[in-house]
Amino acid sequence: MLVIDGQHRLYGAYQSDIDVELPVCIFYGLDRSTEVQYFLDVNSYQIGVPKTLRLELEKFTAEEDSEEYLLRALYDELDENPASPLSGKVARTKSVTGKISHVAFQNALKPVLDKAPFKGFDLSQKKKVLINFLRAVETILQEIFDDCTGQLKPDTFLCEFSKLIGDKLPFAECSLSRL
Numbered sequence: 001m002l003v004i005d006g007q008h009r010l011y012g013a014y015q016s017d018i019d020v021e022l023p024v025c026i027f028y029g030l031d032r033s034t035e036v037q038y039f040l041d042v043n044s045y046q047i048g049v050p051k052t053l054r055l056e057l058e059k060f061t062a063e064e065d066s067e068e069y070l071l072r073a074l075y076d077e078l079d080e081n082p083a084s085p086l087s088g089k090v091a092r093t094k095s096v097t098g099k100i101s102h103v104a105f106q107n108a109l110k111p112v113l114d115k116a117p118f119k120g121f122d123l124s125q126k127k128k129v130l131i132n133f134l135r136a137v138e139t140i141l142q143e144i145f146d147d148c149t150g151q152l153k154p155d156t157f158l159c160e161f162s163k164l165i166g167d168k169l170p171f172a173e174c175s176l177s178r179l
Contacts, residue, residue: 086134
């Protein structure tokens with residue numbers, strides 16, 4: 001018998017002290033040449049799941065109080081809320097030019113989550129801050145560049161948000177009750 005893919009899992013299960021169930025596909029009656037061709041095909045042309053698709057699917061397993069859950073809730077809000085400048089400008093399952101992926105979103109927002117004052121905000125306040133900030137940036141950029149609606153890149157918004165929070169937010173002194 002020839003193991004085409006999963007040799008490491010099989011060996012790990014063999015070494016384990018407990019019974020491990022492994023899903024398998026079994027091809028019966030193949031000649032040696034066909035077995036080798038399957039092995040070469042699987043191990044040479046394999047394409048992993050795009051990271052942004054993996055992040056989209058992981059939302060179904062994220063704990064409600066986890067950072068992953070928070071990032072996905074913010075991502076969904078910025079995509080689905082018509083008041084958000086990023087509404088309809090996200091790419092959920094693969095990288096698309098001109099749209100923001102889960103990966104870019106997380107890279108911009110992760111450093112911000114644990115910084116004051118953003119850290120002290122609840123989910124609703126975080127959504128509100130993000131949308132209002134992005135709308136302000138959009139308005140300012142449109143004024144500066146003579147109404148370039150539709151030409152502003154979504155990742156620019158998040159990159160600037162991350163930089164601004166990384167230094168200090170201008171509203172850091174405001175009370176949470178005002179949000």
